[in-house]
Amino acid sequence: MRELPTTKPNTTQITPYIWEISPDYKKGMLVPARIYASAKLLAEMDAGVFEQVTNVACLPGIQKYSFCMPDGHWGYGFPIGGVAAFDAEEGIISPGGIGFDINCGMRLVTTNLTYKEVQPRLKELIDTFFKSVPAGVGCKGFVKVNKQQFINIIESGSQWCVDNGYGWKSDIERTEGYGVIDWADHTKVSDKAISRGIDQLGTLGSGNHYLEAQVARAKDIYDPETAKAFGIHSPDQVVVMVHCGSRGFGHQIGTDYLRTFEGVMKKHNIEVRDRELTCAPFQSKEGQDYYKAMACAANMAFANRQVILHRIREGFEKVFKTSAEKLEMNLVYDVAHNIAKLEEHDVDGKRKKVVVHRKGSTRAFPPNHPELCKLYKKAGQPIIIGGSMETGSHLLVGTEQAMKETFGSTAHGSGRMMSRAAAKHKFQGDSLLKTMEKKGIYVRAVSMQGLAEEAGSAYKDVDEVIETVHNAGISRRVVGLKPIGNVKG
Amino acid sequence: MKYRILDDVAIADVAFEIYGKDLHELFENAALAIFEQSADITTIKGEKKRSIDISSNALDTLFFDFLSELLYLKDAEQLLGKAAKVHIAQNKSEYTLQAEIVGDVISQQKHTLKSDIKAVTYHMFKIEETPKGWVAFVVVDI
Numbered sequence: 001m002r003e004l005p006t007t008k009p010n011t012t013q014i015t016p017y018i019w020e021i022s023p024d025y026k027k028g029m030l031v032p033a034r035i036y037a038s039a040k041l042l043a044e045m046d047a048g049v050f051e052q053v054t055n056v057a058c059l060p061g062i063q064k065y066s067f068c069m070p071d072g073h074w075g076y077g078f079p080i081g082g083v084a085a086f087d088a089e090e091g092i093i094s095p096g097g098i099g100f101d102i103n104c105g106m107r108l109v110t111t112n113l114t115y116k117e118v119q120p121r122l123k124e125l126i127d128t129f130f131k132s133v134p135a136g137v138g139c140k141g142f143v144k145v146n147k148q149q150f151i152n153i154i155e156s157g158s159q160w161c162v163d164n165g166y167g168w169k170s171d172i173e174r175t176e177g178y179g180v181i182d183w184a185d186h187t188k189v190s191d192k193a194i195s196r197g198i199d200q201l202g203t204l205g206s207g208n209h210y211l212e213a214q215v216a217r218a219k220d221i222y223d224p225e226t227a228k229a230f231g232i233h234s235p236d237q238v239v240v241m242v243h244c245g246s247r248g249f250g251h252q253i254g255t256d257y258l259r260t261f262e263g264v265m266k267k268h269n270i271e272v273r274d275r276e277l278t279c280a281p282f283q284s285k286e287g288q289d290y291y292k293a294m295a296c297a298a299n300m301a302f303a304n305r306q307v308i309l310h311r312i313r314e315g316f317e318k319v320f321k322t323s324a325e326k327l328e329m330n331l332v333y334d335v336a337h338n339i340a341k342l343e344e345h346d347v348d349g350k351r352k353k354v355v356v357h358r359k360g361s362t363r364a365f366p367p368n369h370p371e372l373c374k375l376y377k378k379a380g381q382p383i384i385i386g387g388s389m390e391t392g393s394h395l396l397v398g399t400e401q402a403m404k405e406t407f408g409s410t411a412h413g414s415g416r417m418m419s420r421a422a423a424k425h426k427f428q429g430d431s432l433l434k435t436m437e438k439k440g441i442y443v444r445a446v447s448m449q450g451l452a453e454e455a456g457s458a459y460k461d462v463d464e465v466i467e468t469v470h471n472a473g474i475s476r477r478v479v480g481l482k483p484i485g486n487v488k489g
Numbered sequence: 490m491k492y493r494i495l496d497d498v499a500i501a502d503v504a505f506e507i508y509g510k511d512l513h514e515l516f517e518n519a520a521l522a523i524f525e526q527s528a529d530i531t532t533i534k535g536e537k538k539r540s541i542d543i544s545s546n547a548l549d550t551l552f553f554d555f556l557s558e559l560l561y562l563k564d565a566e567q568l569l570g571k572a573a574k575v576h577i578a579q580n581k582s583e584y585t586l587q588a589e590i591v592g593d594v595i596s597q598q599k600h601t602l603k604s605d606i607k608a609v610t611y612h613m614f615k616i617e618e619t620p621k622g623w624v625a626f627v628v629v630d631i
């Protein structure tokens with residue numbers, strides 16, 4: 001069995017929040033590795049992060065640096081929190097740099113209700129979501145489609161949902177990439193992936209996925225002007241956040257191509273240090289096929305979160321007996337944190353097309369970026385970073401500095417620091433439920449073991465992660481969001 | 490011992506070390522590890538049977554494909570497995586596997602559910618014969 005890494009390399013501190021590992025550290029490194037972290041977060045990072053971020057630095061066509069964000073922890077192949085961009089002509093694409101849960105991501109919707117107005121009906125609201133949004137092992141979705149409809153969904157993403165009554169027109173422009181990656185090609189997806197995913201449209205899944213009602217307290221609104229631009233205009237406003245991905249469909253595509261690529265690397269004379277870094281040249285047939293299949297999975301995830309938003313609106317309508325329009329339930333944004341995107345960035349003074357891999361990392365585009373809709377051109381791109389179910393989450397905005405330094409990328413969450421097995425031994429789902437209810441957070445969960453594994457103490461301090469990205473300048477803090485109700489699988 | 494979970498490996502995922510006196514037992518115990526991570530198997534009656542027939546020219550890919558198939562069935566057929574009976578034959582360079590899975594169709598009312606496993610990873614993936622029997626190491630993505 002391979003040895004687990006136990007040692008960490010020396011790092012050079014570039015700024016208070018950037019730590020660099022020289023390419024001399026490991027044979028084969030083409031670029032340095034850079035970790036964005038406070039000194040405290042760096043010290044807490046497991047040795048696996050350092051091994052993985054330096055392994056990624058060896059991949060062909062990598063540009064500038066192999067990055068790890070402050071919420072980084074040991075994943076497989078890429079670290080979670082890993083960001084790497086590869087030359088679109090000469091570089092690779094790696095399924096491990098995206099993850100099995102392709103386009104796992106976040107969605108945030110506002111209401112014009114305050115906590116005071118919601119609290120008396122909170123249990124009813126969360127119970128409604130628990131019934132109407134399927135979660136847990138092997139759950140079946142509430143949107144029933146045939147094969148041709150599923151093919152349309154995986155090629156058109158959010159647009160299919162809006163065309164079929166599962167959303168508002170305005171939802172599209174408030175979704176990353178307008179809710180679709182248009183390279184999607186269903187012929188690059190196996191029948192197995194389709195049959196695995198066809199019944200899962202409108203499901204949360206389990207693990208660290210959730211649907212969470214939150215409140216924007218006055219003291220947590222750090223940037224009132226940007227908060228207003230994003231739809232958070234009053235203190236104690238209630239919002240809802242969703243964290244989920246492409247479900248079994250994406251997982252199967254990830255599995256299929258991980259297997260396919262193994263045979264392909266020899267053909268292209270590529271050697272990798274870790275089997276999970278299996279890759280192919282982006283311009284090869286296999287690389288292009290995977291990108292097109294990945295796009296299908298990404299589109300399914302956008303559609304999944306879109307139909308779940310529809311259920312959230314319906315839930316509020318039922319409980320508060322008024323329309324979602326009157327409740328101003330506008331989508332703030334939907335953003336991916338496991339994905340590869342073909343983007344244009346400045347590299348050493350030249351505009352270059354690169355394949356940016358964000359593995360547990362969120363896009364962070366600045367004001368005036370051409371991809372942003374008119375509504376967000378002035379403010380910049382909303383960034384949604386999820387914390388644990390006990391500590392809450394954050395809304396931030398993208399910056400020019402992110403574009404300059406990290407290919408327009410930032411953190412995605414608080415990052416685990418305790419294994420699932422250890423959390424399971426330490427915490428009890430039933431007691432956690434009671435503790436959280438005493439704190440005013442009402443939780444419904446399909447799995448008590450799953451809940452225990454998601455205890456707040458199993459995660460790093462999200463505030464430290466947010467402070468790091470804010471002080472490093474790659475995102476700007478806008479609003480902190482405190483949990484009041486949660487649905488888990 | 491059929492398998493154990495390695496507490497200090499794989500922070501966000503689950504790592505198993507699996508044992509078997511022969512290959513069949515190894516594969517059966519690996520299936521059990523997957524099933525017990527997905528649900529409390531004492532709540533599964535075992536009313537559904539499903540067979541798996543796969544082949545590969547390498548043992549490790551056979552193992553990977555077998556475990557991946559269990560995850561596929563969980564989603565595509567809502568099959569919550571309780572136990573697997575596995576038979577493996579080798580003919581020159583090809584391995585063929587026939588397995589029968591016993592389980593139930595997933596029901597949140599009847600079954601105590603645990604983790605929804607997304608995929609088998611290649612992270613530190615290994616299957617090998619030792620003087621004491623077969624050992625495998627697998628990390629699954631939760």
